[in-house]
Amino acid sequence: MEVFEHLATGFLAAGSLQNLMFCFIGVLLGTLIGVLPGIGPIPALAILLPITFGLDPLSALIMLAGIYYGAQYGGSTTSILVNMPGEASSVVTCIDGHQMAKRGRAGAALAIAAVGSFFAGTIGTIFIAAFGPPLSAIAQQFTSPDYFALMLLGLIMAVVLAHGAVLKAIAMVLIGLLLGLVGTDINTGLTRYTFGISGLWEGIEFLPLVLGLFGIVEIIRNLENPPPPREPINTKFRDLMPNRQEIREAYPAAIRGTGLGSILGILPGGGAVLAAFASYTLEKKISRKPAKFGSGAVEGVAGPEAANNAAAQTSFIPLLTLGIPSNPVMAIMMGAMIIQGIQPGAAVMTTRPDLFWGMVASMWIGNLMLVIINLPLIGMWVRLLSVPYRLLYPAILLFCAIGVYSTSTEPFMMVLMIVFLIFGYILLKLGCEPAPLVLGFILGPLMEENLRRSLVISRGDPMVFLERPISACLLVAAVLMIMLIIFPQFRKKREEAFQEE
Amino acid sequence: MISIKSPQDFGAGVLFILIGAIGILTGQDLAFGSARSMGPGFFPTIICALIILIGLIVAGKALVVEGPAIERIQFRPIFFLIVAIAAFGFLISKVGVVISAILMIVLAAYARREKVNILETLIFAAATAFFIVLIFVYALEQPMPVWWW
Numbered sequence: 057m058e059v060f061e062h063l064a065t066g067f068l069a070a071g072s073l074q075n076l077m078f079c080f081i082g083v084l085l086g087t088l089i090g091v092l093p094g095i096g097p098i099p100a101l102a103i104l105l106p107i108t109f110g111l112d113p114l115s116a117l118i119m120l121a122g123i124y125y126g127a128q129y130g131g132s133t134t135s136i137l138v139n140m141p142g143e144a145s146s147v148v149t150c151i152d153g154h155q156m157a158k159r160g161r162a163g164a165a166l167a168i169a170a171v172g173s174f175f176a177g178t179i180g181t182i183f184i185a186a187f188g189p190p191l192s193a194i195a196q197q198f199t200s201p202d203y204f205a206l207m208l209l210g211l212i213m214a215v216v217l218a219h220g221a222v223l224k225a226i227a228m229v230l231i232g233l234l235l236g237l238v239g240t241d242i243n244t245g246l247t248r249y250t251f252g253i254s255g256l257w258e259g260i261e262f263l264p265l266v267l268g269l270f271g272i273v274e275i276i277r278n279l280e281n282p283p284p285p286r287e288p289i290n291t292k293f294r295d296l297m298p299n300r301q302e303i304r305e306a307y308p309a310a311i312r313g314t315g316l317g318s319i320l321g322i323l324p325g326g327g328a329v330l331a332a333f334a335s336y337t338l339e340k341k342i343s344r345k346p347a348k349f350g351s352g353a354v355e356g357v358a359g360p361e362a363a364n365n366a367a368a369q370t371s372f373i374p375l376l377t378l379g380i381p382s383n384p385v386m387a388i389m390m391g392a393m394i395i396q397g398i399q400p401g402a403a404v405m406t407t408r409p410d411l412f413w414g415m416v417a418s419m420w421i422g423n424l425m426l427v428i429i430n431l432p433l434i435g436m437w438v439r440l441l442s443v444p445y446r447l448l449y450p451a452i453l454l455f456c457a458i459g460v461y462s463t464s465t466e467p468f469m470m471v472l473m474i475v476f477l478i479f480g481y482i483l484l485k486l487g488c489e490p491a492p493l494v495l496g497f498i499l500g501p502l503m504e505e506n507l508r509r510s511l512v513i514s515r516g517d518p519m520v521f522l523e524r525p526i527s528a529c530l531l532v533a534a535v536l537m538i539m540l541i542i543f544p545q546f547r548k549k550r551e552e553a554f555q556e557e
Numbered sequence: 558m559i560s561i562k563s564p565q566d567f568g569a570g571v572l573f574i575l576i577g578a579i580g581i582l583t584g585q586d587l588a589f590g591s592a593r594s595m596g597p598g599f600f601p602t603i604i605c606a607l608i609i610l611i612g613l614i615v616a617g618k619a620l621v622v623e624g625p626a627i628e629r630i631q632f633r634p635i636f637f638l639i640v641a642i643a644a645f646g647f648l649i650s651k652v653g654v655v656i657s658a659i660l661m662i663v664l665a666a667y668a669r670r671e672k673v674n675i676l677e678t679l680i681f682a683a684a685t686a687f688f689i690v691l692i693f694v695y696a697l698e699q700p701m702p703v704w705w706w
Contacts, residue, residue, distance in 0.1 A: 106699075107692075107697060109697075109699070110697045110698060110699065221566075223611055223614060223615050223618075224566075224569055224615065226611055227569070227573045227608060227611045227612065227615070230604050230607050230608045230611070231573075231576055231608060233604050234576070234580055234601060234604050234605065234608070237600065237601050237604075241597040243597070244588075244596070244597050246587065246597050248584065248587060248597055248598075248601065249580070249583060249584065249601070251583070272638060272642075275634075275638065275668075276634045276635055276638065279631075279634040279668055279669050280628075280631050280634060446666070446669060446671070447681055449665065449668075450641075450661070450662040450665035450666055450678075450681075450682075450685075451662070451685055453638060453641060453642070453661065453662075453665050454645075454658055454661055454662060454665075454685060454689065456642075457642055457645045457646065457661060458654070458658075458689060458693060458701075460646075461645075461646070461649060461701070462693065462699045462701070465650060465700075467646045467647050467650075469646070470642055470643065470645070470646025470647070471643075471646070473642060474639050474642055474643065477635075477638070477639065477642075478635075478639075481635055482572065485565075485568070485627055485628060485630065486565050486566075486568045486569040486572060486627065487565040487566070487569065487625065488569055503600075504595075504600040507595070507600060508595045508599075508600075511592050511593060511595060512593070512594065515593050516591060516592035516593030516594075517592075518592065
């Protein structure tokens with residue numbers, strides 16, 4: 057089997073002492089940040105991105121992937137113990153996880169979440185290994201119109217499938233696209249929207265934008281409305297074993313969650329958050345005792361936790377094979393790859409197989425490490441929750457500033473970060489969620505270039521997008537998605553799906 | 558008499574219209590070109606037009622549909638955080654990372670409303686600066702001045 061050969065290459069690359077170490081540091085830092093209140097995976101990745109600059113690309117990506125699912129993992133721990141989701145994809149875990157904890161089954165809930173996630177992570181890894189090569193073979197036949205249509209579909213789905221106001225989210229994507237165009241136009245050499253500032257000639261730097269919009273605005277949000285202090289429920293390591301009844305309820309839910317999450321993760325616009333919500337809804341629907349949900353249903357923990365982890369894994373597939381990030385977290389990963397000098401896409405698998413397969417293998421290793429380090433260290437993570445915010449936020453701020461300084465020593469970069477912090481603050485006050493903006497920002501130049509090329513090939517005839525079968529299908533799907541939001545029945549369903557919180 | 562039913566959405570709509578308008582006005586000297594050969598102004602102009610369109614819809618809807626009010630703006634947190642970042646950014650190349658980091662943490666501490674324990678803050682700032690030097694300068698070997706010499 058070719059898949060296993062590939063995986064062997066991957067495990068060889070990821071299994072080096074150095075890479076194992078960075079994987080370990082990554083999951084550890086990720087969990088640490090995930091446990092801390094108010095820092096989701098996007099700011100976590102942004103804040104820790106600079107640490108990886110000095111590493112070689114594979115180690116850097118392994119560490120970043122580790123941070124990502126570490127953060128997710130940490131988020132479920134706080135959901136269960138404190139009823140405080142560390143990030144959006146563990147919001148649903150709060151509902152039943154915390155109820156289980158209140159009933160004295162905190163340890164069991166944590167163990168079910170951990171083992172369910174690990175199982176999902178394993179399946180997710182196999183998914184990537186199996187679907188990566190055929191998808192990237194298809195991707196190599198993609199031409200400019202296909203890519204343009206794919207990005208359009210991805211952006212539309214990202215807006216439709218995320219929760220929040222659709223129109224505002226579309227505007228955020230568009231503003232992101234516009235910001236992505238700032239700088240020198242590669243075709244004419246003219247500078248666009250630089251307002252005569254030389255620091256913008258090469259485009260808006262990624263890190264000041266992300267840190268300003270997410271890292272620092274989050275601090276301001278917490279300072280303005282301090283979250284109420286909550287007492288974590290105490291757990292000891294020996295309480296971790298779920299009883300037989302719980303295991304019987306958990307494992308089918310985890311399997312369903314894994315399947316659902318794996319599929320939703322691949323979809324453009326899908327990802328961990330959607331997967332968790334969808335799995336919760338599914339479990340509630342097929343359960344024989346739906347009334348039990350909300351008061352500590354085991355399935356309500358096992359399903360969503362497996363689903364969000366599976367989706368977190370498989371959402372790497374579009375990024376690694378098509379070069380298109382399917383959600384804002386993947387946009388940050390893509391930004392990191394570009395900073396490392398790698399253009400994500402179908403070519404990565406053939407030109408750098410060690411990189412591709414090494415990363416895939418490291419995901420499984422990282423998941424294993426998470427189970428091993430997290431469960432025994434629960435006590436330590438809980439104690440972390442008592443670090444007062446008054447000490448935490450200045451340190452986060454300093455990390456952001458150092459991060460920006462290490463990409464460029466220009467004082468202008470700090471000015472840029474301040475500009476985006478003010479912009480992010482305005483967005484916060486106006487109820488606009490900035491995550492879709494990052495997606496647009498990363499895709500802006502790519503979309504323009506593919507649109508231009510498509511129209512050059514067709515001599516200006518927009519029908520080119522409908523004549524090619526691939527792009528035609530993608531555009532039809534995009535139109536269907538738009539119709540779905542306009543169609544009131546579906547809109548109600550979508551609101552229901554995200555209403556569990 | 559038209560009244561704003563959803564201040565948050567109305568503000569967002571106005572913001573979008575403003576951004577789109579700035580984009581179109583400042584991008585006026587960029588050649589639009591034609592579909593056959595897109596100029597540098599082609600794609601941005603389309604995007605700005607779409608942003609304005611959505612801005613109009615969002616603002617228009619805000620006149621009809623009830624929505625949340627805009628939360629009060631608190632100047633203290635954002636002001637001190639900006640000052641802290643600016644101080645760090647302009648001082649680091651002159652006095653080195655240790656002093657600029659300590660200064661940043663002390664300034665940032667004043668962003669919250671409660672009384673600041675200056676001794677605790679200074680000790681914490683010094684310890685954090687020490688760790689930053691350890692991680693970024695020694696472990697990661699980032700080019701960064703530690704002191705002013």
